[in-house]
Amino acid sequence: MPGGGRIPLRERVYHSLRRDLAAGVFVPTERLGEKRLAQLYEVSRTPVREALARLQADGLVERRSAGLFPYRPRLDELDHLYELRIVLEARGMQRVRADPRSAAHDLELIRAELDTWRALRDNPPEPGHALVADEQFHTVLLAAAGNSALEEALTVVHRRVRPVRTLDAPTPDRVATMITEHIAIAEQLLSGNVQAALQALTTHIDSSRTRVLARAQRALELTKLAQAVRD
Incomplete structure (x- = not known):
């Protein structure tokens, strides 16, 4: 340096x-x-x-x-963005499960992502890098589902939620949990158990939504407190 x-x-x-x-x-x-x-x-x-x-x-x-x-995105806006995120990512898996003859996951993409997260399990990333890797994981899942429009829409959602997530860098324990959950989702997809992967994915995103909304609420309270002190 x-x-x-x-x-x-x-x-x-x-x-x-x-x-x-x-x-x-x-x-x-x-x-x-x-x-x-x-x-x-x-x-x-x-x-x-x-x-x-x-x-x-x-x-x-x-x-x-x-x-x-x-x-500062509004609390209702954040909640709506996470609702949209669940719809987008769940649809990626549902379209594969609904008609496996016409649509199937690109298993090579998922396998490569699984290898990445298994490596991260042994060498966890720094908090800032963990958020970037997390967004990539979810984007890859939609890319593997074969609908580029869903993938592009998720990229927009990530960009709008990112400021609040960036303000609340994950702890090492949260990074470890993220890694474990990503590995489980990828392994379930590779084994062909799309329903289990979908349930795990939905729970994973809901947990993120709860944390992000709580962080946004704290930021709002701090902002109001700072404004009151100034007044």
């Missing part, structure tokens, strides 16, 4: 701003101006600008007509 192990300034600003966004320091109606943030973090505007660009790419800030603002 450059500077004898010192963290680059742009990285420190990025992680500080990301942490403060997660803590609700900035309310959704508060514009994230470069000058004010530079003063707040006692840096020049350049690392702030770079941090904001990364956070926008992460989906944690959004650009409006007046500038950049913290992104």
Whole structure:
């Protein structure tokens, strides 16, 4: 690492701003101006600008007509997105189960994904990488079901839910649970037990929905608290 192990300034600003966004320091109606943030973090505007660009790419800030603002999806929106996610992913499996003569899972895709997750069981990924791998697993399942439209729709859902999931990085225990559940789903599909895989998948997504909604609720409460303190 450059500077004898010192963290680059742009990285420190990025992680500080990301942490403060997660803590609700900035309310959704508060514009994230470069000058004010530079003063707040006692840096020049350049690392702030770079941090904001990364956070926008992460989906944690959004650009409006007046500038950049913290992104916070509404609780009802999150719930609806997870409902859509279950419909999309369940349909991928149901279409295979309904008529196996005309549609069947691409077992090679699933086998390759299973190998990936078995390797992750021995070498668990960091929390941020775990979320990326999780999205890939679910996208691959739909790709293996043979309907690219379902796969594309799921990609959109992932992108809209990702900001809240990113704010709540999974613990090592949750990563281990995720790995175990993914392996079980893939193994059931490879064994031809689509119904068991579908049930396991639905339970897996419902658990994620419960955690994400709880995290969003906490973020909302922090935002209201921060606003009350300011008022």
